[in-house]
Amino acid sequence: VNIAGTVDVKSVAEEMKKAEDVVHSTDYIYICSDPGQQIIREAIREKGLEGVVVACCSPSMHENTFRKAVKSQGMNPYLCEIANIREQCSWVHQKDKEEATQKAAEIILATLEKLRKNEELEAITVAINRGVLVIGGGIAGMTASLDLADGGYEVILLEREPALGGHMAQLSRTFPDLDPAFPGLLSKAFEVEKHPRIDLLCYSELEDVKGYVGNFDLVIRKKATYVDWGKCNGCSICIKNCPVEYVSQFERGLGVRKAIDLLYPNSVPNKPVINRSQCRYFTDNSCRICEEICPEKAIYFDQKDEQIQKKVGAIVVATGFELYPKEQLGEYGYGEIPDVIDGLTFERMLSTDGPTKGKIIRPSDGRVPKEMVFIQCVASRDPDRYMPYCSRICCMYTVKQAKIYKEQVPDGQPYIFYMDIRSDCKGYEEFLQKTVEEKGLLYLRSRVSRVFQDDGKVRVLGADTLTGRMVEIAADLVVLATAVVPSDGVKDLAAKLRATVDKHGFLTEAHIKLYPVESSTKGIYLAGCGQSPKDISDTVSQASATASKIQALLSTDKLLQDPLIAFVDENICSGCGICVEVCPYEAREMDPRLGISAVHSALCQGCGACIASCPNHACELRNCTSVQNLRMLDKFI
Numbered sequence: 001v002n003i004a005g006t007v008d009v010k011s012v013a014e015e016m017k018k019a020e021d022v023v024h025s026t027d028y029i030y031i032c033s034d035p036g037q038q039i040i041r042e043a044i045r046e047k048g049l050e051g052v053v054v055a056c057c058s059p060s061m062h063e064n065t066f067r068k069a070v071k072s073q074g075m076n077p078y079l080c081e082i083a084n085i086r087e088q089c090s091w092v093h094q095k096d097k098e099e100a101t102q103k104a105a106e107i108i109l110a111t112l113e114k115l116r117k118n119e120e121l122e123a124i125t126v127a128i129n130r131g132v133l134v135i136g137g138g139i140a141g142m143t144a145s146l147d148l149a150d151g152g153y154e155v156i157l158l159e160r161e162p163a164l165g166g167h168m169a170q171l172s173r174t175f176p177d178l179d180p181a182f183p184g185l186l187s188k189a190f191e192v193e194k195h196p197r198i199d200l201l202c203y204s205e206l207e208d209v210k211g212y213v214g215n216f217d218l219v220i221r222k223k224a225t226y227v228d229w230g231k232c233n234g235c236s237i238c239i240k241n242c243p244v245e246y247v248s249q250f251e252r253g254l255g256v257r258k259a260i261d262l263l264y265p266n267s268v269p270n271k272p273v274i275n276r277s278q279c280r281y282f283t284d285n286s287c288r289i290c291e292e293i294c295p296e297k298a299i300y301f302d303q304k305d306e307q308i309q310k311k312v313g314a315i316v317v318a319t320g321f322e323l324y325p326k327e328q329l330g331e332y333g334y335g336e337i338p339d340v341i342d343g344l345t346f347e348r349m350l351s352t353d354g355p356t357k358g359k360i361i362r363p364s365d366g367r368v369p370k371e372m373v374f375i376q377c378v379a380s381r382d383p384d385r386y387m388p389y390c391s392r393i394c395c396m397y398t399v400k401q402a403k404i405y406k407e408q409v410p411d412g413q414p415y416i417f418y419m420d421i422r423s424d425c426k427g428y429e430e431f432l433q434k435t436v437e438e439k440g441l442l443y444l445r446s447r448v449s450r451v452f453q454d455d456g457k458v459r460v461l462g463a464d465t466l467t468g469r470m471v472e473i474a475a476d477l478v479v480l481a482t483a484v485v486p487s488d489g490v491k492d493l494a495a496k497l498r499a500t501v502d503k504h505g506f507l508t509e510a511h512i513k514l515y516p517v518e519s520s521t522k523g524i525y526l527a528g529c530g531q532s533p534k535d536i537s538d539t540v541s542q543a544s545a546t547a548s549k550i551q552a553l554l555s556t557d558k559l560l561q562d563p564l565i566a567f568v569d570e571n572i573c574s575g576c577g578i579c580v581e582v583c584p585y586e587a588r589e590m591d592p593r594l595g596i597s598a599v600h601s602a603l604c605q606g607c608g609a610c611i612a613s614c615p616n617h618a619c620e621l622r623n624c625t626s627v628q629n630l631r632m633l634d635k636f637i
Contacts, residue, residue: 003056004029006090008101012055015105019112023047032062037069044073051079051115055108057086060511076120078563078623083111110632117631118623123560126602128214129313130554133158135206135493136318138166139185139536140528140543142192144316147547149197153554156310157192158220159202163267164189166320170250170264172350172358174536175400176431182353189268202269207307209496210586212603213523214313214559222306226274227260231298234270236262238290238299246278248355252345254363255355260290265353274299314523314550315497317507318543319490321529324379324386324483332378332480333451338364339458340451340478343397350404360408362477369476372405372414373460374398375448379483381419387483387504392533394481395422399432399441401479406439415473416443417462425537444471451478484533498585499524507531517546521585522561522605525550564622565604566611568597572618579610579619 003009009027016025024043028036031054043049052075054066059082067077085104093100130153134145137159145157163169171181192198201222208219244259251257259278262270280287281301291299323342326335333340339362341349352358362369376394379386395418402414421443423429435441446462453459457474464471486505494501499519500508507530510518517525527543528534534542553559566587573596580588580597587603588610590596597610597618610619611626620626 003086003090003104006094006097006100007085007104008097009104012101012105012108016108019109021116022112024049031056032065037065040066040069041073044070044075049075051075051081051118053081053083053108053111053115055083055085055104055111058082058084060514078121079115079118081111081115081118083108106636110635113631113635114623114628117625117628121563121622124563124565124601126212126214126559126561128554128557128559129216129311130154130557131156131310131312132314132316132550132554133206133216133218133310133312134316134318136166136316136320136528136530137161137164137192137200137202138318138320138528139168139188140318140320140530140539141166141316142188143540143543144318144527144547145192145198146188146195147544148550149195151547151551153197153551155195155198156218156220156312157198157200158204158206159200160205161263162203162225162271162273163263163269164192164200164202165264165267167344168536169267170252170344170351171347172352172354173400173404175396176427178400178403180352182351186266186268193268200269201308203273204308206493206496209315212585212587212600213521213553213561215602216312216315216523218308218310218312220308220310222308224303224305225271226276226279226299226301226303227272228296228298228300228303229269229271231296232271233296235295236272238294239272241289241293243287243289244278244280246275250348251355252341252348254345254348274301313554314525316525316527316543316546316550317493317497317499317519317530318527319487319493319507319530321484321533322487324485326482329379329480329482331450332375332448333453333458333478334480334482337451337453337458337478338362339369339453339476340480342480342482343394343401346401346479347397350401360405360477367476368409368412370409370412371457371473371475371477372402372409372412373458373473373475373478374402374414374416374481375451375460375478376416376418376481378480380481387485389504389533390422391481391484392422393484393535396428396432396535398479398481399435402441403435403439406441414439414441415460415475416441417446417448417460418443419445419447425535446471484529486530490530497521497524517542517549523553561602562606563601564624565601565606566599566608566619566621568599569618569620570594570596572616573597574616574618576615578613578615582609582613584609 013025013027024047030036063082066080070080071077089104132148133156134141135158145155149155168185174181204222207221210217238260239258242258242260245256248255248257250264260272260274276282348354349356380391423432445465448462450461458478460473462471498521502508507526509516525546527546528539575595585603585605587600591598
């Protein structure tokens with residue numbers, strides 16, 4: 001219907017019968033369906049066809065479907081071509097049916113010209129390693145790791161922090177059921193730590209990656225903890241006796257930690273790490289208390305970083321998120337006014353294992369706030385100054401936090417400044433409406449213009465867009481729902497993996513609908529907020545989907561790859577090496593014996609960068625040569 005609404009498909013089919021070498025031409029409304037594929041199979045069998053052109057939608061949608069159909073009848077699958085008359089024709093010429101019909105015919109004739117010069121190719125066979133690297137030990141990374149390990153695959157779980165959990169370890173409760181976040185997370189972390197097929201490497205980072213899908217060579221840097229985790233029994237005597245305290249990043253500035261400490265209480269692994277920048281032994285050589293009192297003699301001040309080399313067949317990137325930097329939110333007083341905090345800081349305040357033991361207080365003086373203001377969309381949905389996208393989780397965690405506040409401070413009043421409410425998942429809208437009705441939350445549809453401190457209060461100014469009136473609230477505590485942004489270092493990691501990121505730094509999928517968990521590089525998969533903002537349920541779902549995709553990929557001992565890759569004409573290549581430099585997939589190298597460029601068939605993605613850069617025209621793509629392209633152009637000129 002998409003095509004037939006603009007293109008006269010019957011007349012095009014009739015016209016194609018007159019084309020050279022065409023012995024069968026027909027139309028069918030849903031050619032990608034089973035009956036449509038059966039029409040193709042019968043035509044090949046009955047008329048002995050030597051090639052097939054299917055005029056339909058983009059080849060990214062159903063090219064493999066039709067290749068399988070022709071292969072079932074003994075035809076080489078690379079003698080089947082797709083003529084895209086939807087995206088490249090009917091959709092862009094909806095107001096001119098005659099022009100669209102003519103262009104559709106030309107596209108099909110041009111595709112016929114290409115097909116006439118196609119080679120009969122065979123898929124490239126690659127031996128594979130059935131191990132998997134998972135980068136990130138948050139809820140996404142742990143879920144993917146457990147699903148893969150339970151499926152019989154060896155997993156290396158890499159986490160740059162000293163313990164598992166990610167930001168979920170900082171949460172109080174989850175919406176919409178208000179279940180405590182930490183016990184469930186801790187249970188999953190223990191499963192990961194004890195699983196015989198998971199090699200857990202905390203406080204470690206990926207240094208380098210070489211290779212290709214099925215065969216990745218890794219160099220991992222295991223950072224020095226200055227504690228022998230094999231000897232440490234987790235008694236915490238060293239932590240209790242350490243004389244150095246400093247502000248805890250995990251507690252978002254509300255609490256302190258020691259120079260030797262756990263990431264958080266009851267962390268997994270439950271092993272401490274010494275912070276070199278705070279430890280007196282490293283700053284002025286004045287303290288060795290932890291070494292002296294450790295009953296297991298597990299402290300090693302001379303411990304060095306360690307490099308580990310591993311091999312895997314696939315990689316999951318589950319690098320999580322951070323919140324928009326407070327230093328760049330001056331108009332909200334964030335970072336300057338102590339009683340203006342972000343949502344994650346408030347989560348630590350609400351957590352029973354947090355620095356305030358779950359009690360809501362003002363950071364400035366410890367008093368219970370009676371007037372609370374929550375400001376949503378801080379640095380989100382603001383294309384002029386900040387991030388244009390919605391951070392997705394803010395609406396729901398704000399109503400959750402306001403509900404918990406009202407339960408703890410019944411005589412308090414929460415005000416929520418919002419743009420729009422987005423509650424689009426199962427049970428969210430019901431949770432929102434019930435909370436508003438039962439707890440008396442006051443929602444103000446307004447963009448906040450200014451936040452400043454005055455006489456012990458935090459004054460919030462804004463304009464109510466529904467009434468047109470200015471609004472001013474003298475608040476005791478202000479909580480900002482700040483934008484979700486990618487974790488630090490993701491761009492550098494993506495460069496190592498040859499994966500792509502969008503303009504905001506989030507990892508990009510190969511296709512938003514067809515390949516939502518695959519990256520642009522084969523063998524690299526995505527999970528969680530490293531790809532885009534999402535809540536816990538969506539994160540877990542995507543992580544399981546990623547694990548399922550990898551299990552399918554690594555289910556055999558060999559991998560079949562598309563042979564539509566670059567090749568080099570050895571008689572023309574001058575060995576200049578330009579193609580080696582421009583290849584984004586490191587699929588080109590110089591042959592030391594012949595002195596010319598060579599293509600690594602397993603790495604090449606067929607992007608064509610080498611063809612565009614080759615000054616001697618020695619590079620070509622299989623079944624997409626310059627001769628084929630020129631013959632196609634002749635049909636349009």
